Amino acid sequence: KLMVTIPVCREFIYSIEIKAIRDGEHLYDDYATMQFCANKLDKKDFFGKSDPFMVFYRSNEDGTFTICHKTEVVKNTLNPVWQPFSIPVRALCNGDYDRTIKVEIYDWDRDGSHDFIGEFTTSYKELCRGQSQLNIYEVVNAKKKIKKKRYINSGTVRLTSFLPFMCFRTQIHFTVAIDFTASNGNPSQSTSLHYMNPYQMNAYAMALKAVGEIIQDYDSDKMFPALGFGAKLPPDGRVSHEFPLNGNTENPYCNGIHGILEAYHQSLKTVQLYGPTNFAPVVNHVARYAAAFQDGSQYFVLLIITDGVISDMAQTKEAIVNAAKLPMSIIIVGVGQAEFDAMVELDGDDIRISSRGKLAERDIVQFVPFRDYMDRTGNHVLSMARLAKDVLAEIPDQLISYMKSRAIKPHPAPPPYSPGDKPQTNPV
Template sequence: MLVATRVAALTECILLVRTEEVLACNDVLVMKLCGIKLDKKDTFGKSDPFLVFYKCNEDQREMRIPVSSLCNGDVNRTLKVECYDWDSDGSSHDLIGVCITNVLELSTPNSTFELKHPKKASKKKYTNSRTIRVEHARMIKNYGFLDYIQAGVQMNFTVAIDFTQSNGHPSDPRSLHYINNVGLNQYATALQSVGNIIQDYDSDKMFPALGFGGKLPDGSVSHEFFLNLNPGNPFCAGIGGVMHAYQSAIRSVALWGPTNFAPVINHVARFAAAMRDGTNYFVLLIITDGVITDMPQTVQAVIEASYLPMSIIIVGVGNADFSAMNVLDADNKVLSARGRSAQRDIVQFVPLRDYLTSGDNAMVQARLAKAVLAEVPDQFLGYMRRHNIEPPKQRLAPQSISSGPSSAQPSAPPM
């Protein structure tokens, strides 16, 4: 036992945790620097300088950090800047010089900093390795999603549900629209999961809901009809009202086709186009089971919508081929068509089947909602920052949005 005790003692270790308070700060330093007659490091041609910024910790240790976290909010904190001559091999960059500064100095236009090479500093005739000048600099606020919401910017939520035949007849237990009194079908699961979260950001919680690809009771086929089948008042009270409208529509609207997305995207985009000032942001939730049949028109609609205060969430239900959805999601490649490219990535696609592994319905809904809404805040901020829109200084009062009739039936504000 004595030997065992000694061995255990030898394996003990001490975990030293260093902590540091980060001051509340949402500023972003934007600046442009230029080198002035920097020392040449190459035999032929001028130097190719780049800078490395360091911040000094309280215990004087140095660590390499991204510019976005220069000084933990303390503008007087010491920064070390190294200027190198870039070499293509990536491993033998030549040091031109070093300077010591801070964010306060860096944010002052026309400030200059002497670059000094440590090995040359002891030479009598050496003064410096030339200078770095701040050509322009400014401090901007890095506002977050909640800053805009708390200032009264309104999130406008619209639902669009797929009523095409590929879903299967609602009386068939295999149908994705299956009507039963026991649990939620996949459409209802997706709608409730996302809606219960996003409705908290809507001021009046009155939502219009659309259907597409269905044959209406009057015999017409529509890709942009109001889910409650009331052409004069499409609003549903809360997500509960949307669920009620969906359950009623699935009993009276015949599943038809084809699966066209462009009409419902353009429907919401019309309202977003009229509200570009940052007081409103529009989110369209499309729930669908299959392949898009108007892909060229849909791609064009998404590209046009990317210039507007708008996001599109697509939830795929069932086991169809959703490869076209990944094209629209455009996480790895900018969406483009007809010589025009999307300004922002505004589409988030999530296949529901990836979240149905747990038997706990509440857990399924929570995981789905988290995945579906993950990109909306960044998409929202992307629009605001691109257009230099700050949160209103005074909280905005809730406002109603109205419009004239559309080509299909009276338009309604997607709120």
């Protein structure tokens, strides 16, 4: 069981915060809304100034850093004012208010080769002090500091506002569904999206790992039900459109992204890719669970990874229209080089999806083509940050739209943290 905290007013939300519920106890995290500006950043563009943006990282116990937010780009200025953004406190510091938060500043380039301007560190405890002299930071470029004796800094960043706000608290459940249809090609051939290459990951594994790690990063117990669809199963060769990747119909949960990948590779060895490509069964599969919890206490997200070919468009539209009444969202990640016209249609951003003349009550589908996030410059961190933002971009609004449609009111956020308070420890 997982819990998600979603703000009432979505202002540049980067992601959703998920945590485990232990022994039925509600463990609450609050959100913080903050805004930053900078002054006299380094000029990086030859014909202009700079196009700066910030990337926030949470420090981990092993000394590594995990990206947790990326701001928008402010064009052609050395004195940017970024928009306010809202982020779960746990995403920033994992419950430890003294934990280091690293912030890097880049100059955006169209080709993706963003120039590093500098960085600074802070903590949630420091940010809680709000707008003050204590929250003005020097931006330092270590390489530039070594090369130039008179180097002072690459500009300053100032926290201009810091506010807690009201939020929903809802348990959220992710289900992963993978396309095992023949349109993906024979896994034994190198042209297949499911190609079993012993030396590198295929397209599905790459997408699964990238998107799975985004979800996993905010999940305390890291247990996910994982399904496959469109394959013939042993021993009788029956076609299934909602089979458990681990082969256990009683317990389809996999332990983290590594568990899902292991079950996926094992399935490739045992099932036969077939068809047709029917989405409706996995949509209805998750919808059955969502239908049992319509009081706002739980919310369900189905992640479908597919090559974009679909055989049951009419049935899928009907399933989505029905699911739009339920506490449920669908994320579709497209792999391969297809046009994905059907997936764009299901997304419903331009035209609300309908079935038999009935419009969906709300937009619940987000489509993301994975190929758009394969950074050719090798800047994996920034490309995955952009992928993370877009994968989860619509979930907060979709959850809030469900709450509003059922007149479910938000809970007040916990009292703001006082710097004199004892730091919390990770409750999970």
